Amino acid sequence: MHVTQAAIIECADELFYQQGFTHTSFAQIAAKVGISRGNFYHHFKTKDAILDAVIERRLEKTRHMLKAWEGKSNTPAQRVRCFIKILTTNWSSIRLYGCPVGTLSTELGKLDHPQRKHAGEVFTVFKDWLVHQFVAMGQQTLAEEHALHVLAFSQGTATLASTYRDKSFVDREIERMCQWLQSLEKSPAGSHSTKGDR
Known part of the structure; x- marks a missing residue:
């Protein structure tokens, strides 16, 4: 390029x-x-051509980041923790602008923009990766439900982080999610439901 x-x-x-x-x-x-x-x-x-290139850049960066987590984390639970803690890693920008993936997807959705589905592919990459990690943890039955639970936590917390800019709130939510994840590690049979865990 x-x-x-x-x-x-x-x-x-x-x-x-x-x-x-x-x-x-x-x-x-x-x-x-x-x-x-x-x-x-x-x-x-056109600006749409730039948007398409931006989304492709984000997809490439996301896949690169996930590959890096695979390389430095020994267990699937540790990899999921990397995702959960991204709110802290990117705190300085998230508190000002929210999640880059969520904000763009929401904006394009409101516009009914033809590239809204393309933008949403970043979420799909994350979801598929998280499903793979939960399956590796022995959570086959609820792997997709758990993956969506983690994504929902990330988006909801990022939105409130941008609204209130309260780092202590983010830290508490991350700790709760890590405790939930630890409970899954202790029960690999896939019997946990995300409902009511928080």
Whole structure:
């Protein structure tokens, strides 16, 4: 990929996250990259084309992150904890802007944008990965339910973190989720239900 094109995608990704897709203009992206509008249009003709590239970048980064967690964590439960604790890892940005995946998916959903399903693929990548981890923990029967429970926790906590900007609340919620996960480790038969655990 051309260096300028990669820079445009990176800057657009950041602006879409901080300002929203709708409120980000070609001019703002071009100014942030430091190129002329003419040079900008040489790489991308429409904002939807940039959006598509941004989503692909996010998918690639997500898969890379999950692969890294696979490499550094010895057990599936440890890998799920990496996901749960991402709220702390990315606290500085989440408290200001929320979750990048959730905010973009919500905005595109409100617009009934044709690329809303493409944006939602990032959630699907996370869900499929989490299902795999729960199956490896012996939770075959409830693996998908557990995966969705973790995703719902992440999105709900990120939203409230952005609303109240209360780090202690986030820490408490993470601790509760880690305790729930530990209870699953002790019961690998898959008998736990997510209902009522919190």
